Structure formats: C-alpha cells, structure tokens
Amino acid sequence: MIAAIDDFKEIEKDFANLARLAADDAHDDVRLLLARLVRKYRQKRPELAAQLEQTLKNSQTRGVGGVLRRSDFAPTQTAGPTPVDSDSKLALVREFDDRQGLQQPLLSGAVQRQLESIVLERQESGRLSARGITPTRSAILVGPPGVGKTLSARWIAARLGKPLWVLDLTAVMSSLLGRTGSNMRAALDHAKANSAVLLLDEIDAIAKRRSDESDIGELKRLVTVLLQEVDQWPASGLLLAATNHPELVDPALWRRFEVVVQFGKSEPAAVTAAVRRFLADDLSTFAPWVEALSSSLEGQSLSDVQRAITALRRHWALQEGEPQRLVAQLLDDSMAALSKAQRLTLAIELAKSGRHTHQEISRLTGVARDTIRRHAGPSPRKGRGHK
Ligand SMILES: Nc1ncnc2c1ncn2[C@@H]1O[C@H](COP(=O)(O)OP(=O)(O)OP(=O)(O)O)[C@@H](O)[C@H]1O
C-alpha cells in the first residue's frame, strides 16, 4: 500500500515536470524526460512505458528510427575546431575563417543595410536584452547564383569575430542516406554548443530531393529536424541559410527564418566596382578599359566578373599581349551576347571618354568608324588619354 502511494507520488512529480517543460515549449527537454521515464517505468508500469515510447517514436526527430540515446542530448562541449571528430561529421561541415579580414561584399544599399543590422544587433545585444529582445537568430539569403550569398555569410561571421561553419546539405543528402538525420543533428548540436555562425548552404537540396520516392521518410525527418532547429536556435549562435531556388524551399521552413535577405542581380555600379577590385594590382594598367570592361560585363554575376577579370590578369601576367589586345579578346566573347544597339551605346560611351581612337573602338565593338563619328564626333588623336 505504502509502495503504491510512493509510486503515485513519483508519477505526480514526473507529470508536473513534464507539464512544466511542455508549457515552456522545451521540446528537447520533453523528449529527454520522456526517454528517462520510459526506462524508469519499463519494469513497474510496462503499459505506460510503451505508450510513452510510442509518443517518442512518433516525434521521429532524434536518432535513427526515433530511438533515443542519452548522448543525443549531450552537446559536444569542445569549443573551437569544427566537428571532425567522427567520420560522419567530417564530410558535412566546412569552415571559412576570415577573421584576419575580408573585404566587404559589393551589394545594393538595401541588402547591405540588412546585413549590417544583423551584425549590429549582435554587437549591441546587451541593449536589446535589457528590453527583453533577442538579436536576429536566423536569416535566409536568397538570390541568383554568384551574387555573394556565401560571401556575405562569411563577412557576417568575420564581423562577429567567428569562423563560418557551412553545413553542405547536398553532401548531407547524397552521401549518407539512412544516417543523415542523426549526422545532421550531431553537426547542428555541435554548432549550437559552440555558439557558431552556421550556414545551411543550398537549403533547397532537401526540397529538390523530395521527388525521389525512395527516401521520402528520411527527408521528412530531415525537414522536421530543421524546422525545430530554426525555431529553437539559441540567440548565442546565428543560423544562416542560402538558396537560389526559394520556390523549392518548404514553406513551413521558410516561414521560420526571422529575416529574409533578397539579393538581386548585380547593379551596374557594383559591376564597375567589382572590375576595379578584381583588377587589383593591375588596375593602373587597365584603367583606360575599366568602363569598357564594366559595360560588356553588365548583367553578369560578380562571380562571373571575377572569373573574366582573373583570366585577363593571367594573360597579362604571362605577357601574352598588349593590354588593349587582351581586353579586346575578353570583350570579343561578351560582345557576341550584346545586341547591336548595346554595342553602339558602348562604342559611343567609349568614344566620349576620349581615351580611345575610333579605330580601337571599332575593333572592340564591331561598330563601323563612320557610325561612331556620326554619334560622337571626330576621333581623338592616337595615344591621347592613355597613360
Ligand atoms: N557581392 C559580391 N561582392 C564581391 N565579390 C563577389 C560578390 N558576389 C560574388 N563575388 C565573388 O564571387 C565569388 C562567389 O560568390 P558566392 O559564392 O558568394 O556566390 P553565391 O551567391 O553564394 O552563389 P551560389 O548561389 O552559386 O552559391 C565570391 O567568392 C567573390 O569572389
């Protein structure tokens, strides 16, 4: 009789505990407690234990097949190095350490302001918490390829004095099916324990793979894990995600990010600034051609701009020709993509800059010298304006 009363008291206590955690929305703790209760009541109250275990299994969020292990809940307490301690994590997380300094990405004013806010909120988190507000904990960066999403994530981390950890979801998905849920979980736990800035790159990879029937269960589990993580990400860390296929991202997941940063196509001013930046030490050599290069690269991503300019610098470094001929070579490719009207506009701009003869311009743009003269007046004498 006494034993039964004791039992009852125990159950009352556990019930009250469970209710408190549930009311606090402390999902992880609820599951931890449930796992403990399953073990505790397995002997004395097998039916109750079975019920609790079923609830756990249904939640399907931790471990393979919903089986819980104590270690699932113990965050790895190693500060510093990226998680490389087990084979599974090795492939999943990459680190960018730009704390030595990283040039500010070239972005539109609006995007720049959003990124600055994320950083400022962290730096002034004391002022926010005094009013009971947390800084932005999660943000998703959206936009076409090569416009600086990953670079911006690196920049944010560097500004916060941290390395950027990148969880490559494509790698998660492709190489480790069957174990992806638990592996991802381990990587996320590690990031949280270290208050890291974590980037979920190509977050659409999960959605894209949904069409593949064979691993639907696995994917559902992954999305569920992510949903919870985004919701519960601690304010000590920062969770970033990037995608160039927003339409493929699960709407429920999308909604959970606190801030959406929309990257547009690179603006002409950004392309010019990028041409100058990527020319680096060779800027003075190619200064007369900056406008021509910028106009012909207009509309391309800054990643493409970088590739083109780096190729130009390689040719120049190997002395494969005069600057003008190398520029002409580069423009040749992009000229083909320009309409006749665009080429004419470029030719007129170049003529008006007074830095090039009409012969040079004609060779670059394919616009006849007569046409250039009609629009821009007579050609300057050869050599004028060149350095
Ligand atoms: N806004 C930018 N400012 C300066 N450099 C840029 C910018 N965007 C791209 N670049 C250059 O191009 C490289 C690739 O950019 P990044 O990887 O950040 O693009 P992304 O938007 O993440 O593309 P993807 O969607 O393909 O992953 C950068 O490392 C940088 O050298």
Ligand SMILES: [Mg+2]
């Ligand atoms: Mg990227």
